[in-house]
Amino acid sequence: MSIQLENVNYIYGESSGQEKWALKNINLTLHDNEFVGIVGHTGSGKSTLTQLLNGLEKPSSGQILYNGQDIQAEGFSKKELRRKAGLVFQYPEHQLFEVSVIKDVEFGPRNLGLTNLEVEKRSFDALKQVGISDELLDVAPFALSGGQKRRVAIAGVLAMQPEVLILDEPTAGLDPAGRTEILELLQRLHRENNISVILVSHSMDDVARYAERILVMNQGELVLDGAPEKVFRYRKELREIGLDVPQSANILYELRDRGMDVDTNGITPEQAAQNIADYLRRQS
Amino acid sequence: MIRDITIGQYYQGESLIHKLDPRLKVVGVLVYLISLFCFRYVIGFLVAGLFFVLVLKLSKVPFRYVIKGLKPILFLLVFTAALNLLWTPGETIWRFGILNLTKEGIYKCIFMALRLILLIIGSSLLTLTTTPNQLTDAMEYLLGPFKRFGAPVHEVAMMMSIALRFIPILLEETDKIMKAQMSRGADFESGNLMHRLRNMIPLLVPLFVSATRRANELAYAMDARCYNGGAGRTKMKPLKYHSRDYKGYGVLVVYLVLLIVVTRTVAI
Structure with a gap:
């Protein structure tokens, strides 16, 4: 699996005369089995980008290639693309509609025209993977808690067995525990099932810990692209567009600025603490 | 895809027309619409059309924006025009079976088409230059007299503005x-009617679910602010006539007089 974007532009409201560039000249290659974080503010174009990736929106100009094939070409199956590039929207309320959790998850695989047995098997597996226990299977999805709804929504896409899982702000509105739970789940799916994960978020802290590669968007443009440690070196530039580096990395950089020679490659608090300890040991 | 739908759409602007009192605009549009039915000669459309162009220019709304409003009634327009063109009795020019093209038919066809077009674009100018909130404020004021007969004018106006806001x-x-x-x-585009209906679930x-949730939240929010209907409720921005509004009424009267004079003296 690889997704390639070449000179992609997206313009809103061309017909009404009030044009707005949501995406400006995006060039990007997403590789197989990557955990990519897309970070940016509201209106930076990150949500539009996710919808281009699975063909829900059409770029105003430019090309998107999935495994080298142009997704806008005639004869390219959008349905197949949406199965392979599974997109989970921000609010689970936008997709849950069935009378029970299991039936809702079955909606996706059933649309693929699979046999009943296969549909049920995939749905059970998906729910197990996201950690929904058996006694919740027959509960109405609207009766679940926020975190549970989100996991059911993820299962609904997972049951279609995508090659890449794209999630738009999956942690918005969750408490810290729920947030960690979802992010750990994504990491586990990435490692155990070998699927690519594209995680869209406005919080650098969320993304930094789990993503192997970070894309920073600002006002429709891709401004930074690289491994987290590499991206955080541009602390000043990030601050200018209103994004912060994770708190632990921030502390390391501040210490460095004040003359302590600590290793600034530390994203998690544990790493940061280790780096500081190493420095102190070297000093004594 | 669905973003392109325009129902009662407001065109953001700072023009004189935008600033006019909504009551004047509602009354103006009503008078204008009625005036379109008060003459029998095509010359009337010259006056009505010029008046429309004047207001349009003042409002700074692009013309193609107004024209877009005609799209939904295009079928009706063509249908009416064809009906009038081919079934009006009179001096025959061309005949084919039951179709009868007459001089009077051509005249009437142009007449009806112009009237329909002006009706639509005239009223769309109101919604393009007036926010839904202003519109309901004006409605509430203009329907005020009916309160005396126990009509829930305030409640209806409030419901209207909420409905418009949620579109x-x-x-x-x-x-x-x-x-x-x-x-x-999911597939919303193919299959037969029954299939499509089922796919809408x-x-x-x-x-x-989301609409009821939103309604519920709004009700709580209104309750938390002690909303209890119209009685004794004051407005943050009460409607107030300025001198430009009186001038606006003046212009409206001038238009009416001009229309009457022209259509009574010139018979084309």
């Missing part, structure tokens, strides 16, 4: 839900 929100929500379900392989259920 864009629900449209956007529909768009999002459609996309979310399409991402799970995954769209309608989340939409209704």
Whole structure:
């Protein structure tokens, strides 16, 4: 699996005369089995980008290639693309509609025209993977808690067995525990099932810990692209567009600025603490 | 995809027409619409058309914006025009079976088409230059006298403004839900009627759930602010006539007089 974007532009409201560039000249290659974080503010174009990736929106100009094939070409199956590039929207309320959790998850695989047995098997597996226990299977999805709804929504896409899982702000509105739970789940799916994960978020802290590669968007443009440690070196530039580096990395950089020679490659608090300890040991 | 729908759309602007009192605009549009039915000669449209162009220029709304409003009634327009063109009795020019093209028919066809077009674009100018809130304020004021007979004018106006306010929100929500379900392989475009109706369930259920949730939240929010209907309620921005509004009424009267004089003296 690889997704390639070449000179992609997206313009809103061309017909009404009030044009707005949501995406400006995006060039990007997403590789197989990557955990990519897309970070940016509201209106930076990150949500539009996710919808281009699975063909829900059409770029105003430019090309998107999935495994080298142009997704806008005639004869390219959008349905197949949406199965392979599974997109989970921000609010689970936008997709849950069935009378029970299991039936809702079955909606996706059933649309693929699979046999009943296969549909049920995939749905059970998906729910197990996201950690929904058996006694919740027959509960109405609207009766679940926020975190549970989100996991059911993820299962609904997972049951279609995508090659890449794209999630738009999956942690918005969750408490810290729920947030960690979802992010750990994504990491586990990435490692155990070998699927690519594209995680869209406005919080650098969320993304930094789990993503192997970070894309920073600002006002429709891709401004930074690289491994987290590499991206955080541009602390000043990030601050200018209103994004912060994770708190632990921030502390390391501040210490460095004040003359302590600590290793600034530390994203998690544990790493940061280790780096500081190493420095102190070297000093004594 | 659904974003392109324009119902009662407001065109952001700072023009004189935008600033006019909404009551003047509602009355003006009503008078204008009625005036379109008060003459029998095509010359009247010259006056009515010029008046429209004047207001349009003052409002700074692009012409193609107004024209877009005609799209939904295009069928009706063509239908009426054809009906008038081919079935009006009179001096025959061309005949084919029951179709009878007459001189009077051509005249009437142009007449009806012009009237319909002006009716639509005239009233769309009101919604383009007036926010829904202003519009309901004006309605509430103008219908005020009916309060005396126990008509719930304030409540109806409030319901109208809430309904109008939710149209864009629900449209956007529909768009999002459609996309979310399409991402799970839902198909809203193919199949026969029954099939399509059944395919709407995954769209309608989340939409209704969200609409009731929103309504519930709004009710709580209104309750928390001690809203209890119209009695004794004052307005933050009470409607007040300025000198430009009186001039506006003046212009309206001038238009009416001009229309009457022209259509009575010139008979084309």
